[in-house]
Amino acid sequence: MTRQLMTGNAAAAWGARLAAVDYVPAFPITPQTEIIETLAAWFDDGSMQGRMTVLESEHSMVTAAGAAAATGVRVFTATSSQGLLHAMEMIYTVAGWRVPFVLVNVSRGLSAPITLEPDHNDVLAARDSGFLQLHCSTCQEVLDSVLIAYRLAEHSQVRLPIIVNQDGFYLSFTREPVQLPDPKQARAFVGDFDMGGLGFRAGMPESQAVAVLGGSPYSYFRYECHLAMQQALNAYDEIAGEFEQRFGRYHGVVEAFLTDNADYLFVMMGCFATKAKHAVLQLRKAGVKIGLLRPRLFRPLPEWRIRDICRGKKAVAVIDQNLSLGKGGVLHAELTSVLYGQSDMPAIVASFIGGLGGRDISQEEFFHIAEILQDAAISGQTPAPRLLYTQTEFREFKKLQAIAVYERHESKEQPT
């Protein structure tokens, strides 16, 4: 095992290489491009045996990924943002095919306005597709998650594709020290691709994804997918346990950071959670009993683990890096549905939206959220949902607009 400085994108590519994937259908999009460029170089120089095909769109890319997996090879692919949305029809379709493969999504905010910077609205749009979802917060976790993801997707009780998510720029282009597993050990952990008897071969006719007539067979197959998702929870624990035994790193269905004796919790996903952890440490020093709950597995959602951790807390703050327009934070809605009606759950589940389109969340803001939680616990009033956006930002934005208007006005007055 060696330690190297690498970006989240390089870590994702290493995950694919160590899993000895056979096939990479690809299409470029920022900030995912480095992943496919790295893999292309490895296919070219022979470090990886297999094939990369660059398609003309993500819709085709995901179709090819699903079709290749259905034919019996191990597939890896990656995208971001508009790419994931462009492929969305096929994201749902290939999940219904029950084909296992790994797609790394490098999160990026959605148009419009167009931006390159991250939030989670892209990956959450695939929430109900039948893809499992793993959310990472470090480059190490990206690499490890890709290996775990193959085991999970190919598990005989699961057989569904999976998205491993990392935040664009914050992880994709940040170098962190990463332990690179020994290739032989990684290979032994992931194992050979097992199609479970499927695949297209001469003399062995196979029909896949055929039409059904009526709601009864349709319901049957949809429910089968749902059950497979739920099976994935048990399978995950087993696989993560084995991963820890082999590599010494444990990645549970959730990360619980100083939650045991906490009165308050931050709940969030992705790499901004590392900022929350830092705030937790500062707040603990100041005597605030606060912790962090970070769901790693978002589909299937590890409901009982979340309840376990939230039980007995006074107040929790869900910090969403997404905005379901007309509703609010997606994770907040998920969390309240998990907690509602269960005994001994926190009475206050406050909602904060932050980090949209790459906007930073400052330590001061975490401290402020902690204050709001403490006040709410005393007053018993759930605070109104809040967008993390400062007066200063607002003023600066207005100033920009004013400058633009002024400039336009000025240039008109100029003699021609």
Next chain:
Amino acid sequence: MSETIYRRMKDLPSTHLLGAGTAACAGCGGMQALHQIYDVFGDKTVFINAAGCMTLLSVYPFTPFSGSWLYSAMGSAPAGAQGVRDALDILLAKQRIPAEEDLSAVVLTGDGSAYGMGVSATSGAIDRNLDFLYICYDNEGYGNTGQQFSSATPHGAKTATSEGAAGYPGFKKDLFSLWVANKPAYVATVIGSEPLDLARKVEKAKQIKGPRLLLALAPCPTGWGFDPADSSAIGHLAVKTGIWPLKEYVDGRVVHNKIPRERLPVEDYLQKQQRFAHLFRPQRNEALLQEIQNRVDDYWDKVEPE
């Protein structure tokens, strides 16, 4: 290329690889062509299908195909063929399957996909020189959703979305030339009512590697409005009036396989179909009929006699 083994009608295979009892309409010209193509091409195939009438051939838990089948989506069947082909190549290269287990990737779509929604995926597959056969049964509209116009609909035809007195205002897209412009391995037009010509072309396509298109005009009793019993007769008329030229592109050139010496007037074909009834009743639309005839004449004027 070797001489064709299909010289006479009795040379044609009668294997009936495609099972009977499917949900297709009686007299479907698309099915007529597909039956014959399948018999000649054989069942060492995996069909990658896009949304359309033929999607209802395989309905869980039954299939009329003795080979394999994968339903994809309306816009990306050629990309599905890419995934299957790439995976089979990888499995062969890594010796995980023996050569005998290899299959041909065959795309099966209607004109809505082939001329429209799937063009981007098709164009990509041709660029990548994908080894696949594309079968398009062209019923000149979106059949499965009730015969709305597609970009394959002929000028003046009434469809569910061109009900007005002038019918469809656009002109049928030239998919044959669109393919040919990109120098694929093989392109041919066929029709179910000309089985010998069809069998020869399928046999040829079977022996060639690379992107190949079989474009089959598919007389559609339901969408075009004629008696299912007349399906073959309509097909014959499409060829004899010169509306559906039988041709192929191979070895870098386009060849017409049947140049009708005495072309019948197009109205012989048009007046047998409800979708053109407004050209004849309540009064003849002389201008539109002439326009259609002129376009056909113009086409053949440019064809060099063999």
